[in-house]
Amino acid sequence: MFQMRKVLFLLVLVTAVMINGCKETGCTDPYALNYDPEVEEDNAACTYPLLMLHLHPKVGSDDFAYNTTYTVNGKAVQFTLAQFYMSGLHFGGIDLMLDDTYLLVKADQHMYSIGAVRAGQVTSVGFDIGVDSAANHADPLTQPSVSVLAPQSPSMHWNWNLGYVFMIIEGRVDRDGDGTPESDFVYHIGTDDYLTHVHQDTDFNINTESYMINMDVNYANFLARIDWDSDTDLDTHTMNNPTLAQIIMSNANSVFTVQ
């Protein structure tokens, strides 16, 4: 009997030691998926959600497609090119673990991989259209060829005034009233002064191994307040028509809606 108690005691003791030993290390980051509040020492094995961005390009309430006729500002319009740089992504409520992340958002591309982010409640999403000044004045030829900041086709860079084209929107608009867009519009916007911040209040919780943020991008809203009856509003390469560039970029916050 005494021997039995001795064995039981030893078993309990060993088990207690084992349990306590296993609890000594683990993930100590409260924003990790495998956070363990019981451990004291981090074992560099924290896991985090992989964030994906799923953009839904729109023109008003319609899905976006190139060379399709829409009505924008009361006129028939077709888009032939629409793309912009997105950078400086940050969330309210959690810290991101991202290095400098730059996306080249193309109207005909929907999915973008962001990378690992901390788990938690997200109260806002913010980002910039364009690239920061340091990147904007760097030599694109020093970028790895796979980088979105490397030379692109169509080009997203000016050499005559070294810097990136933050956003290109090109298309045709019907000015003669026959219902068929015939007049080209060309909007190339860049330079440091036109780095434009977008902020969206949100309420979602990132708590799974992969997480997808869905966001509508309504390209029609970029074109709000443009007067296509005026020749001046058909073209801006920023420095030649800064007023129109400013109008377009000031519409940015209304373009994006996080679902």
Add this chain to the structure above:
Amino acid sequence: MKQLLTVLLPCLLFLMSCDNTGNIPPQTPLVLDIPEGFPIPDIPEDNELTVERVALGKMLFYDPTLSLDSTFSCASCHLQEKGFADANPVSIGIKDRIGFRNVPTLANVAYHPYFFREGGNPALETQLLGPICAFEEMGFNAAELAERIKDHPTYTPLAQTLYDRPTMDLFTLSRSIASFERTLISGNSPFDQYYYQGNSDALTPQQIRGWQLFSSERTQCSSCHTGFDFSDYGFYNNGLYETYADEGRQRVTLADEDIGKFKVPTLRNIAQTAPYMHDGSLPTLEAVIAHYNQGGSNHPNKSPLISPLQLDEQEQKDLVAFLHMLTDTNFIENPAFAP
């Protein structure tokens, strides 16, 4: 022991054959022949001049496959016999596309602090994609050019050995062409022989009179066309027009006070680089002197240095004679710059 040395020694020799930049084998440093009176130009640390890099850059400078339809090289507009400019008022590119600016000379570009006539690009390494990608010039796209050259049988081994790149790429292209351009130094004209080299017989009395007029308070020519390169690289409105179709420096700064201002060009080899002005609107040196003599048109941004000079006919001829003496025949005919 003997067996150990047999294995170790080749390894040691291999390691010693690498220079301190890793995989790049040693190259032959190129020391620029700096003319009398010239400073040493700045060379970027990450693009040191070597004989091999300059040779690659020259090959690329004369390579028409850098253009959209493989018909136009850098040399198509920058002709050595024209002082690395050309004879058109404005550039003519592929498919006879017409540009909007006169082709500038490449003489002494190693010394320029910025590039293009409105000064919007800071380095030779980044400038050259401008004409390559301009619709009306070489008409190409950087990404597509990179795709075209990446497996080039001649360039790829050179990109690997000269710049430690995995394949031929735009980094190698830009750095090597910039290296070649840095060697385009012009400083041995008859004026240089007279002024810097002390050869009092290098200029005729008429040319000396022209030089004296040029550098006088009366004309103020040397206020902007100053120094060893006859340019302070500043931006001025010289009263060419009352209304400018080309805004010039204002395209970069958006400042109204910069409308009509352009970078001061060098006057070296100026007799070879007609026509003149940012738009090639003045066909001869005589027309240029007449413009300044008349005092230019009224524009609010016109430099206060531009005013009627009241030069007589002989004085105008003397100035033109002096300007002809800035032609450096050695530069124009140097086989080292030819393909």
